[in-house]
Amino acid sequence: MELQRSMVDGSVCMKDSAKSEISSERTLYPYVTGTSIIGMKYKDGVILASDTAGSYGSTLRYKSVERIKQVGDHTLIGASGEISDFQEIMRYLDELILYDKMWDDGNSLGPKEVHNYLNRIMYNRRNKFNPLWNSLVLGGVKKGQKYLGTVNMIGTHYEDDHLATGFGNHLARPILRSEWREDLTFEEAVKLIEKCLLVLLYRDRSSINKFQIAKITDEGTTIFPPYALKTFWGFSHFQNPSKGAAGTW
Amino acid sequence: MFRNQYDTDVTTWSPAGRLFQVEYAMEAVKQGSAAVGLRSKTHAVLGAVNKAASDLASHQRKLFRADQHVGVAIAGLTADGRVLSRFLRNECINHSFVYESPLPVSRLVVQLADKAQVCTQRSWKRPFGVGLLVAGLDETGAHLYYNCPSGNYFEYQAFAIGSRSQAAKTFLERRFQEYDTYSREDLIKDALFAIKETLQGEKLTAQLCTVAIVGEGEAFHIIDQQTIQEYIDAMELSTGGPDEEAAAAAPPSAEAQEGGEGASSEPAPMDI
Numbered sequence: 001m002e003l004q005r006s007m008v009d010g011s012v013c014m015k016d017s018a019k020s021e022i023s024s025e026r027t028l029y030p031y032v033t034g035t036s037i038i039g040m041k042y043k044d045g046v047i048l049a050s051d052t053a054g055s056y057g058s059t060l061r062y063k064s065v066e067r068i069k070q071v072g073d074h075t076l077i078g079a080s081g082e083i084s085d086f087q088e089i090m091r092y093l094d095e096l097i098l099y100d101k102m103w104d105d106g107n108s109l110g111p112k113e114v115h116n117y118l119n120r121i122m123y124n125r126r127n128k129f130n131p132l133w134n135s136l137v138l139g140g141v142k143k144g145q146k147y148l149g150t151v152n153m154i155g156t157h158y159e160d161d162h163l164a165t166g167f168g169n170h171l172a173r174p175i176l177r178s179e180w181r182e183d184l185t186f187e188e189a190v191k192l193i194e195k196c197l198l199v200l201l202y203r204d205r206s207s208i209n210k211f212q213i214a215k216i217t218d219e220g221t222t223i224f225p226p227y228a229l230k231t232f233w234g235f236s237h238f239q240n241p242s243k244g245a246a247g248t249w
Numbered sequence: 250m251f252r253n254q255y256d257t258d259v260t261t262w263s264p265a266g267r268l269f270q271v272e273y274a275m276e277a278v279k280q281g282s283a284a285v286g287l288r289s290k291t292h293a294v295l296g297a298v299n300k301a302a303s304d305l306a307s308h309q310r311k312l313f314r315a316d317q318h319v320g321v322a323i324a325g326l327t328a329d330g331r332v333l334s335r336f337l338r339n340e341c342i343n344h345s346f347v348y349e350s351p352l353p354v355s356r357l358v359v360q361l362a363d364k365a366q367v368c369t370q371r372s373w374k375r376p377f378g379v380g381l382l383v384a385g386l387d388e389t390g391a392h393l394y395y396n397c398p399s400g401n402y403f404e405y406q407a408f409a410i411g412s413r414s415q416a417a418k419t420f421l422e423r424r425f426q427e428y429d430t431y432s433r434e435d436l437i438k439d440a441l442f443a444i445k446e447t448l449q450g451e452k453l454t455a456q457l458c459t460v461a462i463v464g465e466g467e468a469f470h471i472i473d474q475q476t477i478q479e480y481i482d483a484m485e486l487s488t489g490g491p492d493e494e495a496a497a498a499a500p501p502s503a504e505a506q507e508g509g510e511g512a513s514s515e516p517a518p519m520d521i
Contacts, residue, residue, distance in 0.1 A: 105355045106389050113348035120347050143388070 026130040030082035032056055034067045035206040036168030037078035038196050039137040040180060041146045041161050042189035045217035046139035048078045049193045051201070052226050053208040060208055068214045068223060072097040074142045075111040076216045076223075077118075080165040081134035081153065089132060092121060111140025111147040115157065123155030135165035141218050164196075167204040172196035186215065198229050260372045270376060271369050274398035277378035281324035283411035283447040284311060285440055286382040286393045287421065289431045292464030293384035293391040295322040296440040298411075298447060299459055312461045312471055316341035318351045319385035320461050320469040324411035325398075326378035333377060337361060354385035358394040358402045366400030380410045386463050409443060416446040433464060434480075437472070441480055453481055 032054045039048045054062030067086070068078040071093045079086035096117060100109045109117075115138045125131045135152040150165065151157040162176040175196050184192065190213060201207050209231065214223040242248045255261050256269035263269060284297040299308035309327045313334035314320045319341060323330030340360050344352035361381070368374040376398040383394040395410065396402045407425045409417035420443050428436070440460055445453040455478035463469035 103356060103359075105353070107353040107355065107387065109348065110350070113350050116349040117347055 026128075027082070027085070027133050030085075030133040032061065032083045033206070034065060034080045034083055034086070035204055036164055036166040036172065036200055037067065037080050037135075037137045038168050038172050038176075038193060038200075039078060039139050039148050039150075039163045040176060040184075040189065040193065041139075041148050041182075042184040042186060043182070044186065045141045045215060046076065046146055046148050047186075047189050047193060047213060047215045048076050048137060048139050049197060049211060049213045050078050050080075051197070051207045052210045052212055053206060054083050055206045058205075060206070063208055063210060064226070066212065066223075068212055070214075070221045070223065071114055071138075072100065072109060073220070074108065074216075075114050075138060075140035076214050076221060077114075078137045078139075078165075078214075079134050080136075082132070085132040085134050086136075089118070089121070089134065089136070093118070108142075110142035110145075111138055111149070112142075114138060114140070115147070115149040115151065115159075119151045119155060119157045122151050122153060122157075126153060126155050137163050137165060139216060141216055144218060167200060167206075168196070171199045171203055175199065194229060198231070201229065201231065258372055259369055259374070259376060268369060268399075271399045274376035274378050275380070278325040278380035278398065278410055279412065279414075281326075281379070281411045282309075282311070283409060283414050283417060283444065284322035284324045284382055285407075285409040285414070285417050285421070285443040285447075286322060286384050286395075286405065287407035287425070287428055287436055287440055287443070288384065288391045288393040288405075289433075289436055289464075290390050290429050291386075292431075292433045292436055292462060292467070293386065293393050294436045294440045294460065294462045295320060295382055295384045296444045296458060296460045297322050297324075298444055299457060312459050313337075314461075314469045314471075315357070315383075315385075316345070316351060317468040318387060318463060319354055319357060319383065320463060321384070322382040322461075324380050324382075324414075329377045329379040330381065333361065333364070333379065333381060336364060337383075351387060353387040353389070354383065354392045354394065355387075355389075355404075357385070358383050358396055361396050362400050362402040365396065365398055369398075369400055382408060382410060384461075384463055385469070386465065391464060407439075407443075409447070411447070413447040413449060416449060417443040420446045433462065433467075437462065437480055438484060441477070441484060454478070455481060 034054060037048060037050045048068050050067045052063060052065050053060055054065035065083060068076060069090055071077050122132060131153040133153050137150050139148045148163055149157060149159040150163045162180050164172045179192055193213060197211050201209055209228045210226045212224060212226050255263035259268060259270035282298045282300055286295045295312055297311035299311060301308040312320060312322050315337040321334060321337060337357060340357060341352050365377055368376045378398060381396040383396060385392055393405045394402050395405055395408050406428050407421040424439060437460060444458045455474040459471060460477055461469060461471045
């Protein structure tokens with residue numbers, strides 16, 4: 001019995017020299033996961049926000065995971081889903097940007113190009129039944145043009161003025177649909193984002209009270225240090241919870 | 250010349266540090282019929298002389314579109330030019346597919362030049378016998394490049410290749426400094442005048458030449474014969490050409506003579 005790596009798709013399997021392959025390793029389910037990403041365009045550029053949690057199933061195992069990263073000069077990427085696959089994606093993208101920089105010719109890959117490249121990777125992996133188990137949001141600005149797109153593990157991709165992954169789609173997007181405007185200033189945009197993040201903190205059990213906001217404009221990228229939001233639990237129903245059923249906890 | 254000893258294959262250097270096979274390939278470019286290119290900040294124009302081998306034949310195609318934003322004019326071995334055009338189209342479409350955006354022209358010409366270089370360093374290959382004028386538009390503006398069989402490439406404001414291209418180059422050298430701000434129409438007129446210079450006396454008609462343009466808001470396309478003939482007629486109306494110094498310096502044979510060809514009244518069989 002020995003391990004053998006397939007030349008076709010890189011999957012590793014056990015092989016007995018007398019018999020054929022016994023098992024093959026492909027992504028079947030995710031292990032360490034990140035929850036929602038929220039992204040939106042605002043007046044000067046694009047904002048991405050997320051919490052910094054890495055869950056191991058139902059355990060909030062890692063609490064300082066950076067799920068939003070910079071890709072080249074013009075793009076930010078935020079990932080939910082399997083963290084190790086996100087790290088793999090970052091290797092692909094860093095290599096892409098490196099080769100792009102090596103041309104040193106005045107041209108550069110913008111967010112649209114990075115998004116499409118990533119989509120090709122995600123869709124190809126999906127076709128081989130070995131997906132990168134992520135939903136990603138890509139935001140960027142190039143020559144004044146703002147871009148915000150998403151791509152996920154099955155290769156579905158689209159652009160919009162505001163986007164979210166996972167629970168964010170259900171909890172944050174409705175807020176954004178009614179309150180987002182084209183000309184939000186940075187401060188207004190952050191307030192709106194924090195409103196969404198707070199809802200996610202209350203209602204998504206995989207989220208924690210430690211958030212990161214990142215913005216990208218024509219001038220450049222800033223990923224702010226993590227911070228916490230103020231929560232309110234003083235609702236009347238939470239006072240004396242055993243009122244209706246004595247002895248309960 | 251005493252260079253026959255070192256010119257048998259491309260992987261043999263001469264004592265003077267030359268690769269004669271590569272230089273012979275560049276000779277093939279000089280023998281092909283002329284092609285010219287010029288650009289402004291926003292547009293690039295390519296022109297070529299199309300002369301059929303006989304009245305019975307159609308002329309060789311010299312202008313090829315590689316993508317919406319790039320095209321080439323070739324001079325030399327047309328077959329090699331066709332193969333390289335297919336390569337350019339492939340590179341452009343591959344890039345568009347992966348990145349959903351047009352391949353920057355400077356990167357396309359580097360890929361083309363690298364392909365040409367390979368053929369100068371393999372004993373079982375020969376250099377491509379074709380020179381290409383690559384005209385295109387990307388986010389850094391309009392560009393014109395010349396790709397050599399040697400694997401070198403150069404960027405130009407205006408250039409001409411092929412037989413009798415020196416006459417066109419002389420004309421372009423006088424005018425190129427203003428090209429950055431030229432309008433699209435003036436670029437086309439100058440391209441036609443440059444082509445006329447290479448004809449050295451023959452009457453310029455729309456059947457004899459092909460012109461293509463690419464620019465902001467304008468995909469690469471070959472301009473139809475009728476429009477070209479209108480440009481030519483307009484050129485002839487004004488005294489001897491686009492400007493006075495050109496008329497004084499160049500031999501005034503071009504516009505004065507009536508060309509002997511009766512065929513200029515009918516379109517040639519395989520006209521673009």
